Amino acid sequence: xxxxxxxxxxxxxxxxxxxxxxxxxxxxxxxxxxxxxxxxxxxxxxxxxxxxxxxxxxxxxxxxxxxxxxxxxxxxxxxxxxxxxxxxxxxxxxxxxxxxxxxxxxxxxxxxxxxxxxxxxxxxx
Amino acid sequence: xxxxxxxxxxxxxxxxxxxxxxxxxxxxxxxxxxxxxxxxxxxxxxxxxxxxxxxxxxxxxxxxxxxxxxxxxxxxxxxxxxxxxxxxxxxxxxxxxxxxxxxxxxxxxxxxxxxxxxxxxxxxxxxxxxxxxxxxxxxxxxxxxxxxxxxxxxxxxxxxxxxxxxxxxxxxxxxxxxxxxxxxxxxxxxxxxxxxxxxxxx
Numbered sequence: 001x002x003x004x005x006x007x008x009x010x011x012x013x014x015x016x017x018x019x020x021x022x023x024x025x026x027x028x029x030x031x032x033x034x035x036x037x038x039x040x041x042x043x044x045x046x047x048x049x050x051x052x053x054x055x056x057x058x059x060x061x062x063x064x065x066x067x068x069x070x071x072x073x074x075x076x077x078x079x080x081x082x083x084x085x086x087x088x089x090x091x092x093x094x095x096x097x098x099x100x101x102x103x104x105x106x107x108x109x110x111x112x113x114x115x116x117x118x119x120x121x122x123x124x125x
Numbered sequence: 126x127x128x129x130x131x132x133x134x135x136x137x138x139x140x141x142x143x144x145x146x147x148x149x150x151x152x153x154x155x156x157x158x159x160x161x162x163x164x165x166x167x168x169x170x171x172x173x174x175x176x177x178x179x180x181x182x183x184x185x186x187x188x189x190x191x192x193x194x195x196x197x198x199x200x201x202x203x204x205x206x207x208x209x210x211x212x213x214x215x216x217x218x219x220x221x222x223x224x225x226x227x228x229x230x231x232x233x234x235x236x237x238x239x240x241x242x243x244x245x246x247x248x249x250x251x252x253x254x255x256x257x258x259x260x261x262x263x264x265x266x267x268x269x270x271x272x273x274x275x276x277x278x279x280x281x282x283x284x285x286x287x288x289x290x291x292x293x294x295x296x297x298x299x300x301x302x303x304x305x306x307x308x309x310x311x312x313x314x315x316x317x318x319x320x321x322x323x324x325x326x327x
Contacts, residue, residue, distance in 0.1 A: 023177040023217075023295045051291060054186040057245040057284065063186045076291075102181055102293040125217075 001029055001123040008041050008109025008116035012071040015045075015120050017104040024124035026105065028079075028096040035083040037115035042082045045120075046075030049103025071106050078105075083116070141301045142168050142211050146317065147310040150273075153321040160206035161273050165316070166305040168209075176201065176298040182221070185287040187245055190296075191229070192270070193278035201298060202272045210272040211301035214281070215263030220289040222255040223296070225268075227322045228277035235326070245284055255284070263297045271319050279322070 006013040018024065028045075035041045048071060054063045068074045078099050083089050107118045142148065146168045154162035178199065180188050191198035192212070203210050216223065224243045225233045234254030235242040244250035261268040270279060285292045310316055 021179065023179040023297075025217075025219075025293050049181055049293075051183055052180040052188060054180075054182050054188045057185045057187060057251060057287075059246065063183055066183065100293070102291070 001121055003119055003121045005119045006107045007114045010112055012046060012106035012108040015105045015107055026101040026122050026124050028099050028120060028122050029093055030121035031091040032119045033081060033083045033089045035087055035116045037113040038085050039111055040082055040084050041116045042110040043118060044077050044108045045079040046071055046106040046108055047078050047101045047103055048075045075106060142303055144168055144171055147314050148317045148319050151320045153324050158273060158275060164307055165310055166307050168303045169306040170304040172302050174300045174302055177295060179295040180283060181291060181293050182285040183291055184285055184289045187282050187284040190281045190283060191278045195278055202276055203274045206274040207304055209303045209305050212270040212272060213266040213299040214261060214268040215266035215297045216258035216261055217263050217295035218258045219292050219294055220286045221292050221294045222257045222284055224255055224282040226280040229280055233325055
């Protein structure tokens, strides 16, 4: 399974991007956050994708495609963890079960700090 | 006895048509499908082709997938009268299901009482006759369709349940592409009988 490293970034750093039209969901196997900065860091994992046009079950009305690709403004927040200064957080499979990702996944912190490192392990299924 | 879904449940991967195997098409195929109606045919060549299909759908919404060769459809049907496609349809896990329609807007699975047909706008009837990912998983598909040249459209309605926000729905089509030759099976041959889909709507 791949493991990707990124540092906290307020505009979002891409962790992985599936190929266009990917048929898989990504599932997290592990998440490690090493915050060596003097400030607490709020880490979010954002899922960015576009839906397909559909119809509503209730009335058959057109449901237009929706775009969640503007990372900070529209990306779906799938996970949020706040790590105190000089702390290390490790989440395993049990903690991450059910966090499915459909599109490009970004990690975003609430401050810019190269001292806060995020490593995500994931697989597609 | 009550069965959740009265289908054959094999203990291994479902068998597919193989080289040299005989099939017989039902007499109930319409006259427009005279190239197969009531005929015996033998598999002369075969090859398996996989085709995945994925849609990301908002909760409480649906998308119709037309498998035929019509404009804008997926074009998973044979394009000449000598071919038969045995299509195994597997669904990847998620909070969604499919409702098959043939032709186009008529549900395949319904009950006798006139109102007991699948209806996505109805809270109860949207679950009637549905096929869920656990019913036909992608790695062991049980939903099977036999498609011949000029078969009317088969539509799979992909429905996402309420309360799930969004769902990434994936189907995998394992298409056993068979080239058929008409003939008479030798005595004692095992012959697979292929019904017309309308025969399920008795």
